[in-house]
Amino acid sequence: xxxxxxxxxxxxxxxxxxxxxxxxxxxxxxxxxxxxxxxxxxxxxxxxxxxxxxxxxxxxxxxxxxxxxxxxxxxxxxxxxxxxxxxxxxxxxxxxxxxxxxxxxxxxxxxxxxxxxxxxxxxxxxxxxxxxxxxxxxxxxxxxxxxxxxxxxxxxxxxxxxxxxxxxxxxxxxxxxxxxxxxxxxxxxxxxxxxxxxxxxxxxxxxxxxxxxxxxxxxxxxxxxxxxxxxxxxxxxxxxxxxxxxxxxxxxxxxxxxxxxxxxxxxxxxxxxxxxxx
Numbered sequence: 001x002x003x004x005x006x007x008x009x010x011x012x013x014x015x016x017x018x019x020x021x022x023x024x025x026x027x028x029x030x031x032x033x034x035x036x037x038x039x040x041x042x043x044x045x046x047x048x049x050x051x052x053x054x055x056x057x058x059x060x061x062x063x064x065x066x067x068x069x070x071x072x073x074x075x076x077x078x079x080x081x082x083x084x085x086x087x088x089x090x091x092x093x094x095x096x097x098x099x100x101x102x103x104x105x106x107x108x109x110x111x112x113x114x115x116x117x118x119x120x121x122x123x124x125x126x127x128x129x130x131x132x133x134x135x136x137x138x139x140x141x142x143x144x145x146x147x148x149x150x151x152x153x154x155x156x157x158x159x160x161x162x163x164x165x166x167x168x169x170x171x172x173x174x175x176x177x178x179x180x181x182x183x184x185x186x187x188x189x190x191x192x193x194x195x196x197x198x199x200x201x202x203x204x205x206x207x208x209x210x211x212x213x214x215x216x217x218x219x220x221x222x223x224x225x226x227x228x229x230x231x232x233x234x235x236x237x238x239x240x241x242x243x244x245x246x247x248x249x250x251x252x253x254x255x256x257x258x259x260x261x262x263x264x265x266x267x268x269x270x271x272x273x274x275x276x277x278x
Contacts, residue, residue: 002035002044010035010046012058015259022061028052036079036088038102039253045088047076053090053100067100067107078122083169083211087128087145097122097133099145110143113153121165123174126211130171130187134162140176142187154190156183164207166216173231175216177204182218184231208249217249217258226260 002024003011010032012022026032030048037044043064044056053076055065067088078091090098095112110131124131130151132142138156143149156162156178164177167187174185182204184194206219209231216231226249248261 002037002046007032010044010056012044012056012061022056022058024054024056024061026052027054027063027066030075033075033077034079034090036081038081039083039085045079045081047079047090049075051075051092053079053088067105077120080122080124082124082128083126084128087124089122089124089131091120091122091133095133095135097131097141097143099124099128099131108145108148110141110148110150113139113141120162123165123167125167125171126169127171130167132165132167132174132187134165134176136162138162138178140165140174140185140190142174152188152190154185156181157192163205164219166207166209168209168213168231169211170213173209173213175207175209175231177207177218180204180220182207182216184216206249208251210251210255211253212255215251215255217251217260219249219260226258228258 002013008029008031009023009025011020012024013019014021024046026048028048028050030050030052032046032048034047035044042058044058045053046056047053051068053067054063056062057064075093076090077093080089086102088100088102097110099108100106120136121134122131129145130142131145132140134140139153140162141153142151144151156176162176162178166175171187174187176183183192185192204218204220208217214231216229218227218229250259
């Protein structure tokens with residue numbers, strides 16, 4: 001796992017050994033705003049405040065490559081690899097989205113909507129065909145990566161900042177979090193499929209679909225609780241872990257375990273637990 005948001009370096013940790021193995025210092029001395037591991041774990045991508053993306057070899061702790069977007073004035077707020085590892089998506093603080101082909105470096109840019117706020121989160125389908133961003137005013141934009149066409153755009157009912165965003169592996173569902181609410185939409189139409197999952201006093205920081213798209217993990221940054229739900233719009237709760245961690249969530253490739261990270265005070269706590277049977 002990696003940490004380091006808002007610092008000029010990221011820490012690379014061995015979770016099993018519970019120790020930091022590398023400190024990855026941004027070559028430009030810029031602040032690290034976002035991070036994403038490649039699906040095989042061999043590469044960590046970091047996005048900084050100057051619009052650079054660096055690829056780090058996780059075995060050596062050395063820079064293995066770099067991508068730059070000179071028009072990004074306020075840095076990359078979010079990064080996300082596609083599950084096939086062929087694409088890396090990014091969102092910037094101005095509201096634009098970007099998708100790189102990791103093999104060729106080819107860049108596709110999706111412009112910001114001038115009436116909306118800067119992008120808070122980005123998510124991409126397993127095959128890299130669709131990318132979605134959520135902004136500071138609650139707007140979500142879904143784009144077709146190949147055609148550059150906007151598939152849909154819609155707004156969450158509250159019109160507040162979207163801090164957690166996840167698209168299902170098949171691209172049909174989109175989950176987003178606003179305060180203590182979690183919403184589930186039809187990606188193609190923007191239709192709201194479920195009533196919000198409301199948690200009084202909560203601050204949902206992360207949502208994540210399981211690799212098969214059947215489960216949705218929800219992380220509360222205030223209580224550090226993690227909830228698991230059936231991702232079918234019925235909101236049938238499966239499991240709850242108290243005090244586990246709510247800032248970052250990740251399923252294992254087989255979907256059998258969930259890792260949750262908590263670190264509001266600058267410390268890092270990681271819990272790994274089994275997900276229940278479907």
